[in-house]
Amino acid sequence: xxxxxxxxxxxxxxxxxxxxxxxxxxxxxxxxxxxxxxxxxxxxxxxxxxxxxxxxxxxxxxxxxxxxxxxxxxxxxxxxxxxxxxxxxxxxxxxxxxxxxxxxxxxxxxxxxxxxxxxxxxxxxxxxxxxxxxxxxxxxxxxxxxxxxxxxxxxxxxxxxxxxxxxxxxxxxxxxxxxxxxxxxxxxxxxxxxxxxxxxxxxxxxxxxxxxxxxxxxxxxxxxxxxxxxxxxxxxxxxxxxxxxxxxxxxxxxxxxxxxxxxxxxxxxxxxxxxxxxxxxxxxxxxxxxxxxxxxxxxxxxxxxxxxxxxxxxxxxxxxxxxxxxxxxxxxxxxxxxxxxxxxxxxxxxxxxxx
Numbered sequence: 573x574x575x576x577x578x579x580x581x582x583x584x585x586x587x588x589x590x591x592x593x594x595x596x597x598x599x600x601x602x603x604x605x606x607x608x609x610x611x612x613x614x615x616x617x618x619x620x621x622x623x624x625x626x627x628x629x630x631x632x633x634x635x636x637x638x639x640x641x642x643x644x645x646x647x648x649x650x651x652x653x654x655x656x657x658x659x660x661x662x663x664x665x666x667x668x669x670x671x672x673x674x675x676x677x678x679x680x681x682x683x684x685x686x687x688x689x690x691x692x693x694x695x696x697x698x699x700x701x702x703x704x705x706x707x708x709x710x711x712x713x714x715x716x717x718x719x720x721x722x723x724x725x726x727x728x729x730x731x732x733x734x735x736x737x738x739x740x741x742x743x744x745x746x747x748x749x750x751x752x753x754x755x756x757x758x759x760x761x762x763x764x765x766x767x768x769x770x771x772x773x774x775x776x777x778x779x780x781x782x783x784x785x786x787x788x789x790x791x792x793x794x795x796x797x798x799x800x801x802x803x804x805x806x807x808x809x810x811x812x813x814x815x816x817x818x819x820x821x822x823x824x825x826x827x828x829x830x831x832x833x834x835x836x837x838x839x840x841x842x843x844x845x846x847x848x849x850x851x852x853x854x855x856x857x858x859x860x861x862x863x864x865x866x867x868x869x870x871x872x873x874x875x876x877x878x879x880x881x882x883x884x885x886x887x888x889x890x891x892x893x894x895x896x897x898x899x900x901x902x903x904x905x906x907x908x909x910x911x912x913x914x915x916x917x918x919x920x921x922x923x924x925x926x927x
């Protein structure tokens with residue numbers, strides 16, 4: 573039987589990584605963002621830099637799935653005060669292959685719990701084993717084409733990025749327009765309060781269910797089911813894993829919510845910088861082969877005790893102001909190149925506006 577761990581994405585947790593979509597679409601995606609919904613079902617927004625038929629994208633989503641081959645969780649062996657006990661291993665010159673300094677055992681029988689690798693080995697030899705989790709895309713796939721520079725493109729980019737500064741748990745809060753219902757009837761107010769309370773109760777049940785759900789191979793919750801976590805160490809207790817997946821503010825999602833293109837765009841960071849430089853030089857009317865002096869700047873670290881060091885807030889404001897001036901200059905050049913009236917843009921953007 574083939575080793576299920578040979579797959580590069582084997583062992584990624586349904587709630588733990590947020591990367592199950594990578595194998596099938598990494599050659600398409602320019603960026604990916606996970607956004608929570610009021611019903612706590614996360615959905616994805618992906619920006620793709622190419623032209624593809626909508627039917628093809630929907631077919632890719634329908635055919636994409638991810639299996640998590642982890643040991644079964646059908647039997648709780650340890651709970652309450654009956655918990656595994658940690659015992660140290662014999663000292664030896666070389667560290668043990670699994671990196672552990674000890675093992676957990678059943679205090680009633682003295683039986684050593686299987687290590688993570690041993691548990692996976694048993695899984696590989698079980699011909700009737702099934703994946704612990706299978707994740708697929710939902711039926712709703714909304715594909716929209718965008719053209720660079722169009723008003724709709726700016727609107728969609730704003731929609732993609734609006735959740736960057738929000739936590740997943742904020743979906744529990746009322747929307748601003750829901751909070752300002754001064755003229756609603758008492759019955760409507762009571763109904764709205766009941767819906768909001770049900771939303772909080774649902775989140776509380778989700779957090780409680782995830783309390784003992786293993787979030788990764790190293791999660792302490794594996795001890796509850798009679799398996800030593802990967803890289804087990806002393807002091808691990810089921811239900812006290814500090815992973816993000818168990819925290820209420822993450823609603824069970826512990827992966828990065830925003831995945832940038834990096835390896836998906838078929839270009840290196842140097843290639844992207846070269847493209848940006850060529851575009852700016854073209855907008856400024858400068859030759860692309862213009863040579864620059866590599867020694868025009870001298871870089872050296874500045875100590876925090878240096879009295880000439882500019883305070884951080886001032887440096888941030890200067891960076892924002894410089895960005896505004898650069899954007900204003902590029903907008904002016906675009907307008908001139910298109911024959912449009914040049915907007916009245918100041919040469920220097922005041923810091924208070926930049927802030």
